[in-house]
Amino acid sequence: MSANKQPKHLRKAMAKWAEQRGDLYAPACPSRGVLDHVTSRWGVLVLVALLEGTHRFSELRRKVAGVSEKMLAQTLHALEEDGFVLREVYPVIPPRVDYSLTPMGEEIAGHIEVLTDWIEDNMGRIITARAQHVPRKSTG
DSSP states (O other): OOGGGSOHHHHHHHHHHHHSOOOTTSTTOTHHHHHHHHHSHHHHHHHHHHTTOOEEHHHHHHHSTTOOHHHHHHHHHHHHHTTSEEEEEEOOSSOEEEEEEOHHHHHHHHHHHHHHHHHHHTHHHHHHHHHHOOOOOOOO
């Protein structure tokens, strides 16, 4: 739904949210939905993959091994709605669709890449911690 087709009260509420900082601790804050999109397993992987440059859908599907076609489409759509991914459709036969990061997408993906690099760099420590972990006994 385009902004002009939304009810006036919804446009006003969205404009109000746009003027203020998000609050992830507030249950009704739209920032929670954005957090879900960018921190989901597939959201993280898609954003980091697109840091390398423009990809077609099939390229992303191969790069992000294990993601279903449906889940990748949903993830790309959510990231596009949030303004992080640009979807460009070319009127050729067969149809061609390219996905890339917007400037805001590059910004968030850069932050996420720091996290993913840290995880990869510290997998040895994490595996050691898991091996030493003693499961808690159930009290119930």
